[in-house]
Amino acid sequence: MWIAYLILTVLLLILTILPKIQHSHWIFRVPEFGKIQITVFILFTLILGFAASGKPQYFWYSQGLLLIMLIHHSIILIKYTPLYPVRKYTQKNQSSEKLRFISANVYQFNKEYNRFIQLIEKYRPDVFLTMESNGDWEEALRSIEKEYPYQHKVTLENTYGMHFYSKIKVESAQTHYFVADDIPSIEAHLKTEDGFSFVFFGVHPPPPSPTEEETSKERDGDLLSTAKRVREIKKPIIVVGDFNNVAWSKSSILFRKTSHLIDPRIGRSFVSTFHARYRLLRFPIDLMFHSEEIFIEDMKTLENFGSDHLPVYCEFFIDHIQDKKQEERIDHASKEEKAEAEEMIEEGKEEDGNRDAIVTEG
Missing domain, CATH: 1.20.58 (Methane Monooxygenase Hydroxylase; Chain G, domain 1)
Structure with missing residues (x-):
């Protein structure tokens, strides 16, 4: 012993x-x-x-x-954890209606399409984002497109495809390729029926691992490029996705400081998502960050639908009057940290991921 x-x-x-x-x-x-x-x-x-x-x-x-x-x-x-004190806010008359989204890495080789569709029908989110969604997933999701008339699709077979579906009007949407031409991010500008505009940003950078990318350079470069883009947007904003990162890592903290966004996990819970099948070996890598005008009512994982990730469900509202009350939760990058972020972005662009255009299982 x-x-x-x-x-x-x-x-x-x-x-x-x-x-x-x-x-x-x-x-x-x-x-x-x-x-x-x-x-x-x-x-x-x-x-x-x-x-x-x-x-x-x-x-x-x-x-x-x-x-x-x-x-x-x-x-x-x-x-x-809830042990960390964070001020709670309630919805006021001037706030938007409550909005809901689901973010899910569906796992490209998961064929249980109906289980995911049933999950969407059960929770009825206003918008949802899928990652690792390829042509087969796109075809399977056509059955609910009538419910989600606004869409932005990036169909890839390399496990980095992304699809965005919305009931809320999408005024504009674009795809970014910040560090590599096969790693997309989605930027969608939406406007609710009660007149609130916000931006939904979906990301899915590659992970550092012995089976994928040897280093974290592309991941960190992609995330920090997103952070720079976020700073240019003067609207309420949410950034979600499979970050292939944890909230307490140096690059995640640098992302938060560079973007001036808030991590809703602080004072709430880990919201661990991967691996869906092994509860004791589960990590919180499907992250979310938001601007000070966004107020989180609920954030949790949902039931497994056959993927290796659990989906993330979030309920929130927008309030421009209360936003100053969340300023204390925003950290700002120092001059040295800004320089470090720029260096990491350049390193990410220079890194050669050497990924296959079509990835098969096994």
Whole structure:
């Protein structure tokens, strides 16, 4: 038991230190995703230490190290729980009607189209965004196009296709390719029946992983390019999608500071989405950020429909009168952080993702 305790302590220390090293290789970035699980394992190992037999003289040093790691991770994670104090707001007379959206990575090779359609019919969102949606998914979703007459489709077979559907009038929509010509983002300008305009931005950058991109350069460059574009838009805005990133990573925080957007997970919950089949190994990588005029009423995951991601459901309203009350939740990038963001954007553009135009399962 003592050997197991030592091995776990060293492993957890490595997993804690690796993300602190500012290198874009996936080896350094992937441990960021498992911070919740790492924290649980640290607590388990700390308890295991007291049960271990034959405790040597340096036992309390290793226990102290585990305690420091536990405190370090907990301080970061507690912001994404209801324990972190955040002011709540109620809908007023001057606010928009409540609006709902669903964001879902459908998994390109998932053939259970009807389960997703049933989910849309059940929750009846005003808008919804699909990622990894290809030609087959586009064809399957034609059955509900009458309910969603406004559409913007980017049909790809490389697992980066995106489709946007709306009941709300879309005044204009465009596709951005910020760092690569096969990684799209959707920008849609909408206007509600009660006269409120807002922008819906859908993103899905590639992840750093041993099976996909070797580094996080394209992901970070794409997200920070989106952040720059957001700063040019003078309307209420929501950015959602499969970020292939976690809210507490350096690049996510830099995205939030550069865009001047708010992370609604802070003071609420993790809203973990991936992997849909393994609850204990689930990470919050389908993120959302919003401007100060947007007020979140509800945000949660919905039931699995066959994808490897759980869909995200959000209910919100727009209020231009109350918006100043959320200014305190906006962080601003320093001069050094702005320069770092520009450098990461250029690195993302220079990186060659070397992806196949058509990806098949297996």
